[in-house]
Amino acid sequence: MEELIFDLLEHRGISGDEGGIARYCENRLKIFSDNVKINFNNNVVAVLGNENADYTFLLDAHIDRIGFIVTEIDDSGFIKVDKVGGVDLRTILDAPVTVHAKEDLNGIVCCMPPHLSDGNEDKAVSIDNVWIDVGLPAEKVKGAVSLGDSVTIFSKPKELINNRISSAGLDNMAGVCSLLKVAEKLSRKKINSRVIILLSCQEETFATGAKTVPFSYKIDECICVDVSFASQPDINDQYSRIKLGEGPILCVSPNLNKDIFNKLKTTADKLNQDCQFEICNGRTGTNADHIVVNKSGIKTAVISIPEKNMHTQAEIIDMNDIDKTAELISEYILCGGVK
Amino acid sequence: MNNLDLLKKLCTANGISGDEDSVREIIINEIRDYVNEYKIDNLGNIIAFKKGRNKAVKRLMVSAHMDEVGFIVTDITSDGLIKFDTVGGIDRRVILGRSVLIGGKINGVAGVKPTHLCDADEGSKIPEINSMYIDIGADTKEDAEKFVSLGDSITFEAMYEDNGYSIKSKAIDDRAGCFMLIQMIKSELEYDAYFTFVVQEEVGLHGAKVASYSVDPDFSIVLESTTAADIPEVSDSKQVCNVENGAVIGYIDKRTLYDKGMINRAVSLAEKNNIKLQFKRSVAGGNDAGVIHESREGVRTIAISLPCRYLHSQLSLIYKSDLDETYNLACMLASDVAGGKL
Incomplete structure (x- = not known):
């Protein structure tokens, strides 16, 4: 199994103490971008693509853990x-x-x-x-x-069968891992837009990173990448249909942008890739709740990686879902988003 | 104590009750060159004999158990999850979210319904064992059956750390006892003695029962790890004993009234040799002494224990100083007993 996710899981930073994981991510991102910064709260921002483009994507994943x-x-x-x-x-x-x-x-x-x-x-x-x-x-x-x-x-990150891994902190190293893979993919392509990757602090407490960093940029659309619930015993609601390994979960919510959702769906179809759906009736419980209302409002979507046993040492994800998430987001950006 | 690498090797080996093979193998490799004879009996106990400089006046059996608590696979569900039962006493509050190893090779974790999806009652309730399950990453029964079989042993994932003062590990109960027994065997003995590494302590003391029948000793010393509950919010009288206060002996526990002559001798040896010794402050637990002291016409028995926090869970904790005190006292008492001084 590839080392990136295990390297990420080595750096354990709770909300408010993200220095170690932020510096690790900064160094990873520097491979793909000349413009990477960490701010005073340990938010990591990398700019890729055409820095002078008039259209800007924001890709967000939180780097803190509980x-x-x-x-x-x-x-x-x-x-x-x-x-x-x-x-x-x-x-x-x-x-x-x-x-x-x-x-x-x-x-x-x-x-x-x-x-x-x-x-x-x-x-x-x-x-x-x-x-x-x-x-x-x-x-x-x-x-x-x-x-x-x-x-x-602490729980030692470990491989399970079927390309799955278990560890504390997969919420949200799974999301961070996806965005690092997006950075790698995009760095090999010519992109006409500006792409800002934000690895944000303090999501598990007050979403400080998501509330403050987007203020500094003119952003046209945003995708937040986090984890969401996969089926396991005693779950009887909509999450009983979400399966590990069956692709990223696209969120439908009154608060989120429907054009991005539809375009993501079409992009997945084009890639012949599975995706799954979760329906929220308003707040999503992710950074998107704060980014949508930043400044004059930002068109935002949420993509989640299916996860079992969330907020425990026994979190489980499927590596295929991380790869599919990265592929979907990269292709979506290459297709120009909803510009 | 020296050679703590061996303690680590013993503690990180996997051997729940009834599945002690890998622990037994480590022990036999360690002792075979230092004993005069050894055998493995019908239940899997190691019974070893070592000659001392002098012939023993009284026959002594020093015993420690090889098994640890854990779980056993009872079923595999249609969606590939592993159902289990406990082997030995494990509090349900230390299971959810834990990493385990099934059959000594397959990684798994004890699943938990995410708290976000629980109502208030469910979110603070620990389910019954029969509602718990282990996830190995399988989606179907067929998938899981390629890796796991009914009856497979499940152990907590091994962890071991020595920070200079204390040791945190799986299975200190009773690999620390096995470790001390091995060290005794490797030392030069004043008098002959029998050493038993027994099976199945955690599920009814079966190993010790048959081993004591076979050895037919006059005296027995059980080396154990006993519960130290000297932690916050536990009243002094309920703490039983304390780490860093040395070897532990008790007059009584849930299975045994210990031999007063041996207790008195242990106390005087400790005083004379400046060994830290403490008495259990409440009647709790039980160990192989429970069956050894009732063997045949009766065996004069004492348990000398190592104070250990968080027994019967993934991580227990002992202080290294206690290991020295307990070992030193056990060696001196063994010599006095076998030498006929009681």
Whole structure:
């Protein structure tokens, strides 16, 4: 399996601590563009195509992931945390974590062994009771860890069968990976438009990147790339028809632009490529919710990569879907979008 | 303690109860040149004998179990998901989202319905085991059956880290005990002793039951990892024992009233040799001593344990200092017992 997605997953940045992943992406993008910048919030912006063109595409994917933030260190060196983004507390007890302190410290989320069960096995832990043990003397912990340090939940990125991979943080390294592939594809072509790739910060909290970066540019249309739900047990709504490996999910929503949606669909047909559909009744839960209302309004679409077990260490995606997403977006841009 | 690479090798090996083969193989390779004889019995226990400088006055059996908790494949669904049951006691709160290895080779993860699609009640509820499943990336039963069979063993994905002070790993219970036993076997013994590496502790103490019958010892020392709940929001009396406070012994647990003579001897040895020793502060857990002390006409038995946090989950934690204290006390007590000083 190709290394890019595994390299991306190595750099774990929760919302507000995207420096490492942003610098990695900056270096990747520099292979394909001479105009790459990181701003003070660790938003990465790369400009491709014809910089002086009068038509501009914005392609957005968020680079942050969910995690924890340190709120307290007790006398014994245990570290108390709160959530950053929608961490699923059903998966947290005994989870391997990394405290990104002066140096990275690996730890475990404290839990009771079954021998001493409190009888609350049916119930997920409350965030008020989440503590981390890094297995070091208290003075070492206090010397290394500061309040506000970020904590990521660790699961070793791994291959499953059928070209699938599982890891924490595939939301949204799957999207970022697609856009890096788009950059590579477009860099080999002559494009008449300007293409801005935005790898945006803080989507999992307040969408700060999506709200602020587009303000600096005159943008004609935008595609946001994120992950969305694929079928798994106990899902009985529309997502029960979304399958891994059956192509990107195009979103239909009153807030989104129908011309881009239709053109994406036609482009997929032209590529003889499968795609799937999700229907939202307004907000999409992605950066698009903020980009559509930027300045005087931006025509926006959302393309999602099907994912299982979202917001857990066990997120699963199919690499084929990343490739198909990249192919669809590249072809769409080469066809001129909805200019 | 030296040779912690061996501890890592033992802890990262996969061996749930009833499937201890790969652990047994590592152990046999380590001990075969240091014992006078060893055999593998009908259940898969290793029973080893090593001569000391002197003939033993009392027959001693030192024991540790090779198995770890995990899961077993019970069904494969039409959409290619793996259903499982637990092997040994595992709290349902440490399963969802975990990475596992099926049959020692196939990666899988325990699936979770995304919280975004759950109602408030569902989003904070831990499902029953029979509603949980492991995803290996298959879409159909036929697809999954190429890689997984009913009855396959499932282990938590191995992880191991030594940060200089503590060790975080899978299966410290009871590979740390196996590790100490191997170190004892590799050391020069004052008196002859039997060493048993037993199977199936986590599912009814079966290995220890038959091993103690075969060895027919006068005394037994069980080397275990015991639950240390010295973590935030647990009252002192419920913490059982503490890491960094040395070897753990108890007067009683859920299976055994321990031999007072052996306890007293352990206490005096610890005092005399400046070994850190702590007593269990509540009646919790049980181990192979439960069947060993009832073997034949009865066996005088003690468990010397290593305080271990987060037992029976993917990652447990021990302090290296405790490993030294526990090992040193076990060696001294073994020598006294086999030498007939009790």
